[in-house]
Amino acid sequence: MTPTGTAPARLRVGWLAIGLVAVLVAAVAGLALGPVRLNPLGVAAELLDLLPGVNVHSGLSPTEAAIVTQLRLPRVVLGLLVGATLALAGGTYQGVFRNPLADPYLLGVAGGAGLGATAAIALAHAAGSGSALDTVRTPVAVPAAAFVGALAAVAMTYALGASGTRYRTPATLILAGVAVTSFLTAGQSFLQQRYVETIREVYSWIMGRLTVGGWHDVLLLLPYTVVMAVVIMAYRRQLDVLSVGDQEAASLGAHPQRTRIILIVAASLGTAAAVSVSGLIAFVGIIVPHTVRLLFGSSYRVVLPLSMLFGGAFLALADLAARTLMAPNEIPIGVVTAFFGAPFFIVVLRTSRRMVA
Amino acid sequence: MSAVELTGVDVSLDGHEIVRGVTLSVAAGEWVTVIGPNGAGKSTLLRAIAGLVRWHGGIDLFGRPAASLGRRERARLVAVVPQDPVVPPGMAVVDYVLLGRTPYIPPLGRESAADLATVDSVLERLDLAGFAGRRLESLSGGERQRVFLARALAQGAELLLLDEPTTALDIGHQQEVLELVDQLRRDAGLTVLATMHDLSIAGEYADRMVLLAGGRLVAAGTPREVLTERLLAEHYRARVRVIDGDHGPLVVPVR
Numbered sequence: 292m293t294p295t296g297t298a299p300a301r302l303r304v305g306w307l308a309i310g311l312v313a314v315l316v317a318a319v320a321g322l323a324l325g326p327v328r329l330n331p332l333g334v335a336a337e338l339l340d341l342l343p344g345v346n347v348h349s350g351l352s353p354t355e356a357a358i359v360t361q362l363r364l365p366r367v368v369l370g371l372l373v374g375a376t377l378a379l380a381g382g383t384y385q386g387v388f389r390n391p392l393a394d395p396y397l398l399g400v401a402g403g404a405g406l407g408a409t410a411a412i413a414l415a416h417a418a419g420s421g422s423a424l425d426t427v428r429t430p431v432a433v434p435a436a437a438f439v440g441a442l443a444a445v446a447m448t449y450a451l452g453a454s455g456t457r458y459r460t461p462a463t464l465i466l467a468g469v470a471v472t473s474f475l476t477a478g479q480s481f482l483q484q485r486y487v488e489t490i491r492e493v494y495s496w497i498m499g500r501l502t503v504g505g506w507h508d509v510l511l512l513l514p515y516t517v518v519m520a521v522v523i524m525a526y527r528r529q530l531d532v533l534s535v536g537d538q539e540a541a542s543l544g545a546h547p548q549r550t551r552i553i554l555i556v557a558a559s560l561g562t563a564a565a566v567s568v569s570g571l572i573a574f575v576g577i578i579v580p581h582t583v584r585l586l587f588g589s590s591y592r593v594v595l596p597l598s599m600l601f602g603g604a605f606l607a608l609a610d611l612a613a614r615t616l617m618a619p620n621e622i623p624i625g626v627v628t629a630f631f632g633a634p635f636f637i638v639v640l641r642t643s644r645r646m647v648a
Numbered sequence: 649m650s651a652v653e654l655t656g657v658d659v660s661l662d663g664h665e666i667v668r669g670v671t672l673s674v675a676a677g678e679w680v681t682v683i684g685p686n687g688a689g690k691s692t693l694l695r696a697i698a699g700l701v702r703w704h705g706g707i708d709l710f711g712r713p714a715a716s717l718g719r720r721e722r723a724r725l726v727a728v729v730p731q732d733p734v735v736p737p738g739m740a741v742v743d744y745v746l747l748g749r750t751p752y753i754p755p756l757g758r759e760s761a762a763d764l765a766t767v768d769s770v771l772e773r774l775d776l777a778g779f780a781g782r783r784l785e786s787l788s789g790g791e792r793q794r795v796f797l798a799r800a801l802a803q804g805a806e807l808l809l810l811d812e813p814t815t816a817l818d819i820g821h822q823q824e825v826l827e828l829v830d831q832l833r834r835d836a837g838l839t840v841l842a843t844m845h846d847l848s849i850a851g852e853y854a855d856r857m858v859l860l861a862g863g864r865l866v867a868a869g870t871p872r873e874v875l876t877e878r879l880l881a882e883h884y885r886a887r888v889r890v891i892d893g894d895h896g897p898l899v900v901p902v903r
Contacts, residue, residue, distance in 0.1 A: 297742050297780035299759070299767075391737075525756045531743070532750050534736035542698050542730075543803070544723030544751035589738030 300531075300590030302597070310600030314371065317604035321367040321611045322359050326618060329355055365506045369568065370610040371603035372509065373501065374575055376516045376565040378602020379595060380558040381576025382583075383523050386530035386591050387554050388461045395562040395576040398468040398555070399444030402475030404566045407440020408433050409479045409493045413486040433496065434511065434567035440475075441563035447471050449555070461551070498623030499570035501610050508568040519561030523595060526554055530591035572606070572625045574632025579605055582635075585642065651676045651807050651839035652697060655706035659689070659696050659863075666692045668863040669705070676710070676806070679833060679840040681850045683874070684860035685884050690843040691731060693860065694809045697841070698728045709807065723751035727800035731811040735784045741795050742780040745770060748802025770801045774828070790821035797825070801832065808833075810842040814849070822846070826853050851875050851896035859883060871896040 322338070323331040329351065336349035337359050349356065380395035388397070411432045452467030483490050502508055529550045532540050537547040565572075579602040580594055587593050606628070613624040652674040659667035667689040674680045682690045696703040699714060699722050707714040709725050717725070727748070736744070748770075749763040771777045774794050784792060793813065800808060810829065814822040830853060833840050844850035850857065851871035859867040859874050861883040867874050875897045880888050891898045 297740070299746050299764070300740065300743050528753070528758065529755065531736075531739075532747055534734070534739065535747060536734040538695075538700055539728070539730060539734060541700055541719065542723060542726075542728040543747060544720035545755075546719065584738065588740075589736075590743060 300588050300593055302593050306587055306593070306597060307600075310597050310604075313604040314600050314607075317607040317611075318367050318371065321370065321607045322363045324611055324615055325358075325363065327355070327358055329359065334359055361505070365509055366501050366610065367607050369501050369509050369512070370607035372512050372516050373565045373569045373572065374579070374606025374609075375599040375603035376512070376519065376561045377572060377575040377606070378579035378598040379520060379523060380562045380565075381602075382580035382591070382594050382598040383530070383554050383558040384576070385580060386533060386594075387551050387558075388465060389534060389536070390461070390465065391581070392577070393465070394574075395558065395565075396472075396571070397465060398448040398559065399471035399475060400441040400559065400562050400566060401571050402472035402479070403440035403442070403444025403447075404437040404563065404571065405440070405493075405497060406444075406475045406479040406482070407436035407438070408496050408570075409482045409489070410440075411436035412489045412492050412496070413482050416486050416489050434508075437496075437570075438563050438567035441566055442559065444471055444475055445555070445559040445563070495623065496570045497625070499572035499625035499628075500613075500621070500623055501569055512564050512568050515561050515564035519557045520599065522557040523554060526550060527591045527595045530554070530595070534591075570625065573629045574635075575602055575606055575609075575628055578628075578632045578635050649676055649711055650674060650708075651678070651710055652841060653706070653708040653711075654697070655708075657693070657696060657703055657705035657707060659692050659701055659703045661692065661701065666863050667696065667703070667860075670860070670863075670865045672858060672865060672868065674839060674841055676839050677833070677837055679830070679842070679853060679855045680858060681854035681856075682841070682843045682858045682860055683845075683847060683850055688860040688883075689863040690860055691811050694728070694811050694841065694843060697807075698722075698726050698809055700728075720751040723803060723805070725805050726807045726809060727803040727805035728809045729796050729800050729811065729813055731815065733796050735792070737785065739784055740780070741776060741782050741784060741787075741798075742767065742771070744784055744795060745776075745798045745802050748799040751803065766804065767802055770798050773801070773832075774798045789816050790818075790824065793817060793821070793825050794828070797828065797832075801836075806837070807839045807841065810840065812843055812845060815845065822849060829853075847875055847880070847899040848893070848897075851899070852893070854896075875899055 319331050319334050323329045323334045333349045333351045336347045337351055337356055339345050340347045340349055377395050384393040384395060384397050385391055448468045448471045452464035483493055532543060532545045533547055540547045580598045583594050583597045583601055587597055609627045610624050613622045613627045616622060650673045654670055654672040657667060657670045670693060684690050695701045697707060745767050749759055752763060753759050771780055776794060776798055814825055829840060832838055854871055857871050857874040858865060866883060867879055875890055877888060877890050880886050887902050889900045889902050891900060
């Protein structure tokens with residue numbers, strides 16, 4: 292705190308604690324609720340028991356303990372990771388482009404991943420080697436194709452948006468992203484029309500879902516999330532500097548272009564990895580950072596770390612809703628996040644208009 | 649020692665020559681104001697000195713070639729208040745002024761106690777202590793201009809580049825801001841290089857004036873030497889009467 296009594300924006304320990312509590316509550320709820328309801332205290336104890344060196348008796352039966360640790364835990368952890376990744380990427384894109392509407396799919400990730408996944412599904416179909424459904428379940432082809440497609444799309448957007456005029460702006464990049472997304476989505480629609488029988492699968496992939504495939508997806512995503520988070524957290528003060536625009540940031544001694552590239556690469560890697568394991572989950576990247584902004588202030592030093600925590604908690608809870616609201620049927624998680632996200636988005640739009648006025 | 653030494657500086661933007669062969673020396677502690685009609689290249693010249701556009705020719709800052717300075721190093725020597733600074737939504741005054749410490753804070757690190765102390769003393773100095781927690785959007789034009797100045801001062805630079813610092817202000821606030829700059833210049837030994845449109849008020853505060861037209865330096869000297877009916881008619885295509893004021897010539901437009 293400065294002697295004038297007003298401290299600069301900083302992540303307060305109390306806020307961090309609130310975020311961690313949100314994550315814990317979401318995790319315990321996600322583990323306790325489902326077709327078999329378990330005692331939340333027992334679940335919490337079971338979680339503690341997993342920690343090295345801790346030995347707690349949870350009071351759950353061996354079957355119940357197995358449901359917690361083997362069935363639900365990987366899915367809850369995946370939800371936390373995907374949510375944290377998408378929220379962090381969204382918050383980062385909003386800072387990098389100085390655009391409150393930026394989301395992790397801005398630079399073509401959605402179009403690229405969609406085309407990649409559709410192509411993988413269609414190819415499997417055309418080859419006729421087993422049913423396409425089987426291919427989706429083998430957790431290799433579709434995520435790999437989606438990942439490659441997503442990164443290729445971002446690379447394409449960057450190559451197109453960054454060349455041409457010397458006076459390129461972040462807006463040029465966004466427009467290039469729009470063009471690349473439409474182009475790739477057209478390709479995806481074309482493939483879907485050619486292989487009509489794949490529509491259902493492609494559709495279910497697009498709506499997003501967290502798999503029940505055990506720890507495989509978690510381990511796939513984790514390194515990307517970690518690398519992305521480390522890079523972005525290191526640069527979070529630089530994002531505040533970028534908020535005064537490239538020219539002024541440069542006059543303050545910052546390197547806006549360089550910072551932007553580094554952050555875009557980090558956020559895109561994380562997003563591509565998240566999308567490849569979970570499909571396209573809408574709105575998390577927009578709602579979560581904006582909620583954090585409204586509650587805790589707009590400095591990226593605060594917004595980014597808290598977005599990770601609340602993004603993880605939000606997606607874990609959304610997944611809980613997705614699998615319990617209409618049990619035994621599952622609602623696509625993208626439907627749940629958009630259902631809550633769209634009305635919220637309107638609210639954000641209205642409040643941000645008030646802020647501009 | 650001169651704070652700024654320009655030798656044949658050219659700047660081209662999009663293939664158009666905006667600044668052509670400008671040679672100019674600004675002594676440390678001096679206030680020099682650049683005037684000229686719209687499109688004369690005033691802002692571009694300031695941006696070249698700040699290293700924000702590509703230029704050719706020679707620019708020395710405090711005896712060191714500008715081209716040899718790293719971005720952070722240069723930001724410690726030169727602070728810029730642009731004509732229309734970006735107001736980041738939701739940012740508090742204290743955070744905005746702290747941005748001025750960017751050239752001292754490690755790129756991936758955090759501010760030190762010394763940085764905070766500097767911010768604090770700048771806020772005190774500019775009567776902004778009570779505004780520290782306010783959002784920039786909630787301030788009036790005059791208050792905002794003081795905050796923009798505060799960020800520049802927090803940079804601890806000895807050269808202050810002010811691009812149209814008073815355009816958005818009423819006449820009272822124009823004087824308030826310029827008086828403040830003048831005091832800071834005297835107290836802290838700053839060098840001021842400004843661009844201004846209001847010729848009378850420009851003449852009141854500047855030690856020397858420079859007239860740019862079509863990117864070239866066409867006149868330089870004391871306000872009395874530059875603000876003449878002949879020069880203004882020739883380069884601004886303006887009919888004006890120049891009257892002797894207490895601190896300098898006053899330029900009055902006539903029909």
